[in-house]
Amino acid sequence: MKHILLIALTCSILSCSKPGAGNCSDKTKPTLTIIAPVTSEVYRTGDPLCFKGNVIDDQALKNVQLKLFRASDMNKPVIQYDYPVCDRFLIVEERTIIPAALNGNCVLQFEATDRNNNRAVSVLNFSSN
16 A cells, blocks of 8 residues: 555656646746846936846746836836747847836836746836936
């Protein structure tokens, strides 16, 4: 009986580590790096805002998003970019013109989710006038 239980336990552990099996042991969030812009810069409406960042996961990414919010309204992004991916690594380079709706304190949110729904978020605050 002990041998059957040991074999069943071993099989269940090995089945979790097979590629494509959903890898139930993956609890690692993706790693996000914001390269540009730098924290606390001040921009003017109509200026270009250049974003550069990268994201990496130990297994496979599912979705990457870049969102720009007014700090006073974090429920509705003024600008949003979605990057569906199926690889472990993604370099994001985005250039946009700062719209009039992004005046005052702003928040740039860089977000990534992997295939096992582990989610990572990196936030950068800046001002626009």
